[in-house]
Amino acid sequence: MGLNAFDIVNLSILKTAKIKAGEYLLQNTSVEWISVIELPVENFVRKNEFVLTTGMGCENDHEQLEAYVRDIVQSGASILGIATGRYVFGIPEQVLKIAEENHLIIMDIPWEVRFADILQTVMEKITQDRQQERQHADEARRRLINCVLQDKGLKEIARVLYHTIQIPLAIIDESGVTRANQRIKSEDLQVYPTQKKTIKQQSTSHPSFSEHPIYYHMEAYHLNKQTFYQLNIFNNHKVQGYLVCQPANQDQLTWFVMNVLEHALTACALYFVKENAIELTEVKLKDNFVLTLAKQELPVNDQSLSKAKLLGYDLEHDYVCIVGDVTSDQASAMDKEDKPSNSSLQSDNYYIQKEIMYAGKLLERLTMTTFDNGQVIIYVEADHHPYMETANQFLDTISRRLSELLDGTTLSWGISTPKSDDNRFFEGYQEAKTALEIGVQQNGRGERTFFSNTKVNRLLMALSKEPEIDQIVNDTLDPLIEYDRKRQTDLIYTFLIYNKFKGNVSQAARALNLHRQSLLHRLRNIESLTKLSLVDSDDWFLLELSVRLWQLKNIH
Structure with a gap:
């Protein structure tokens, strides 16, 4: 043209x-x-x-x-x-x-x-050519959009584009995967140069396309004495991918070519929108199915097996359930508020789910994932290997990568024991959730807690449901709770640390950052308020049991 x-x-x-x-x-x-x-x-x-x-x-x-x-x-x-x-x-x-x-x-x-005759004749020729050029560009636009409407994909978009502009090109998605390539060496697409400049900065001449709107969004990359021109594919203010072309020289980027490239960007953006919508629908179906398995006593029968198979899941294996709590620090949360959330695929859940899938493939384990009220629910295939080893290996893999992707986010985990009965998914979720709650209450956030290691806590939880025991706990601790509320102190925490160091005053004082005499004063207050002696083993046991039951009651 x-x-x-x-x-x-x-x-x-x-x-x-x-x-x-x-x-x-x-x-x-x-x-x-x-x-x-x-x-x-x-x-x-x-x-x-x-x-x-x-x-x-x-x-x-x-x-x-x-x-x-x-x-x-x-x-x-x-x-x-x-x-x-x-x-x-x-x-x-x-x-x-x-x-x-x-x-x-x-x-x-x-x-x-006469110059006037030359001007008239040449301008008529230019106008005629421009009209043909516009018609050709409009035909290219229709063909590119039809690639999306007829589900022909990015490879067909790239083929139509190359046929139209005769310039080697490639379409790359946001993660750096080449989705379509027309005549660019694949090895050249695997490495991007570290130094880049926009065409406007690079050139001292006035390119013929410099007045085109997308000229100012085009970047030049220099690699192995070759120049690649890149345009970002945007959707809803988010980069979905890149359109890269490799003209023999800058003069190939005519106004017509820039017009067609602009139409190609629109077609690619529409394709990614469509692809994301399909992915999002599939994700929602899978999320709902796994959440139903976790929250309802759904037996593993022919119906559930068939539905799982349609979604790419296999329920005939044994699974370990892992429940994770995702907590962001204040600075990280503020940063996220400043960023536009245009799609659920941009959320932390999206990155977590991607890393879970990656870890499953790496360890050759089947996985199922869903999310519920800030928590991630994972089912990981269990086999003849020790399940604790499997769970730790799996969590090590995703934690390393998520700590880089989700800066300022703390992940706490509760892990169930493997289950084989009909309600194994529901029971596994209940165990993992209980383990998570106990772990966070006892050890704080950022820890892993196995359900099999919570026997004492579960015994205490069973005891706490007895009305008479509940009354004993209240009678024992109410004076301490009231004192702490009025005086802005923390006598219960003081006792916990003192108990942790088995009555060693020096070690407990250092841990509490208190003078030895200040700690002794607090301990006398505890004895006075509870009417219990910290040198009497029965009184000590009653106070420790009451504090632990009170803590368990507060996490539910």
Whole structure:
């Protein structure tokens, strides 16, 4: 597409004109505009322009004419037509030499040929070509959009685009995976150069497409002495992928090519929207199914097995249930509030789920995942290997990667024992959730707790349900709780630390950052308020049991 110098010089209006320099350039030189320019040239001439001049101001002054031609060369014009017969009677050899050396076509136009007629004829030719170009670009737009509407995919979009613009290109998704490639070496797409500049910064000339809207969004990458031009594929203010092209030179990026590239960006963005919608629907179906397994006593029968199979799951294996609590620190949460959340696929859950799938494939374990009120519920395939080893290996894999992706996020885990009965998914979830609650209450966030290691706590939980025991706990601790509330102290925590160090006053004081005498004073207050002696083993046991039951009650 586009006119070249050969098309122009063969117009009937120029049949009496003669090419004096650059005849070898006719087939490969573009012409996009025509103008009449006398001295001075300055910045009035654009690249690929056909310039007409009478030579006014250069008569009998060869040096002035040479300077004028050099200015035309500097502007990037395609053809210089000089009307001879009044101001210039013959084009000097030195001027023709300058033109040949700088790849400028010079045409000798007889004085009798009116510039107005040349302007009219050439502009009609340019307008006709532009109309054809617009029609061709519009046809390309329809073909590209049809690729999306007819579910033909990115490879077909790339094929249509290459067929239209004849420039090697590739479509790359956000994760760096090449989704379609037309004539670019695959090894060149695997590495991006570290130094990049926008075309506007890179070039000192005025490219023919510089006024096109997407020009300012195009970036040039330099790799192995080659230049790749990249455009980001946006959807809802988020980069979905990249359109990369490799023209032989910058002149290939004409206005027509830029128009078609813009249409291709629209088609690619629509494709990614469609792909994300399909993925999101599939994710929701899977999430709901796994959440139903966890929350309802759904037996493993032919119906549930069949539904699971349609979603890509296999329920006939034994699974370990893992429940994770996702907690962000305050700074991280504020950062996330500042970022637009345009799709659930951009949330932390999306990254967590991707890492779970990656860990499952790496360890060759089946996995199922869902989310519920800030918690992630995972089922990991169990086999003859010790399940604790399997769970730890799995969590080690996802924790390393998530700590980098989700900065400022703390993950706490509760892990069930493997189950084989009909309600194994429901029972596994109950165990993992209980283990998580006990672990967070006892050890704080960021820890892993196995259900099999919570026997004492579960015994205490069973005891706490007895009304009489509940009354004993209240009678024992209410004075301490009331004292802490009024005095803004923490006598219960003081006892916990004192108990942790088995009654060693020095160690407990250091842990509490208290003077030894201050700790002894607090301990006397505890004895006074509870009417219990910390040197009596029965009293000590009653106080410890009451505190632990009270803590368990507070986590439910």
